[in-house]
Amino acid sequence: MPLQAGGVLSGIRIVELAGVGPVPFAAMLLADMGADIVTVDRLVPSGLGVKKEPRFDPTTRSRPSIAVDLKTPQGQSVVLRLVEQADALLEGFRPGVMERLGLGPHACAQRNPRLVFGRATGWGQDGPLAYSVGHDLNYLAITGALSMIGPRGGTPSIPLNLLGDYAGGGVYLALGVLAALLEAERSGQGQVVDAAMVDGIESMMTHYFAYVASGRWKLERESNYFDGGAPWYAVYETSDGKHVCVAPVERKFYDQLLDGMGLDPSTIPDQLERSTWPELRSRFAEIFRAKSRDEWCRIMQGRDACFAPVLDLNEASRHPHLAARNGFLEVDGVLQPAPAPRFSRTPSAVRRPPPVPGADTKVALRAWGFDDDELDALRQAAAID
Helix, strand or coil: CCCCCCCCCCCCEEEEECCCCHHHHHHHHHHHCCCEEEEEEECCCCCCCCCCCHHHCHHHCCCCEEEECCCCHHHHHHHHHHHHHCCEEEECCCCCHHHHCCCCHHHHHHHCCCCEEEEEECCCCCCCCCCCCCCHHHHHHHHCCHHHCCCCCCCCCCCCCHHHHHHHHHHHHHHHHHHHHHHHHHHCCCCEEEEEHHHHHHHHCHHHHHHHHHCCCCCCCCCCCCCCCCCCCEEEECCCCCEEEECCCCHHHHHHHHHHHCCCHHHCCCCCCHHHHHHHHHHHHHHHCCCCHHHHHHHHCCCCCCEEECCCHHHHHHCHHHHHCCCEEEECCEEEECCCCCCCCCCCCCCCCCCCCCCCHHHHHHHCCCCHHHHHHHHHCCCEC
16 A cells, blocks of 8 residues: 655654564654654564564554564665665664664764664663663653552552553654754754653653652652542542543632532532541542443533543544544554644644555665665565565
């Protein structure tokens, strides 16, 4: 399937070294925005196939895939040839791997001084843990973020792998690369973007460090406004075993919530009196358990009460607000979120379905300037698929 043209990043060329987590997510964001990205996948040995149907890996959408053996000199030369024409490169190997392959920042800068070299890791390119293994949960743990999520007196809760892999890693990698591309336009020089997940997570926690320093945040979970401690910033079970959430931080919205719940403000403790929060939480829980989730939705409809039902993924895709914003689309039979953010003049789009790794080797390399004789020589050397 040919790529759909257009997008705010149309004309930007990026080489992506295939990986997991933050790198493909960042590449998806940039490709949906129109960047011309080629994914360099591993050379898949004959007969092994792929682990899952590509259509079920939507973070690989909007760009073609080529299969290259990076351990061969010829395969390394393919990447360097692509680098010569690229504006940026994205990779997520452990520190030192790209250098051992002869594809590190210095080698690439010799070919293209304007190249922005984006690196995503968990621990960063230096420091005592730089060469250690890890996953999203480990990075959340040492940054302090994990300690703040979960029930009081219980075990910290795992917030999927959203905060490390995708927010602290992928989003910060994309942001850093875009900023470096802007700077390269002015200076004519590229640079390395070290997008460590631990750094991204800490950056997102800036406000919370300030809360602790000011004495406004207790380190015990469920003792604060935004960690489930406040009864008016919490999730409650309904009579049908489903859940709703409330978050009226501002007094005027809190009054709207109380009115919907049938509570007279004069008969309950003050909203900000922490010592009475457990009592108020029990009262709220009793009231919300008296009706179903849908009944509460009808009661709260039209009220400025900061109320919402807790939906599962299937329900979320059918919610009227998200549907009205065309928040989901179907690609190769797989429902998935639409590109974000939205642009008024140069809209993002899913430019093609996720490819089979290596399926586009010949076509993509031709688009990047390789002729048929070169492709035949690379195949004979087993450097490409």
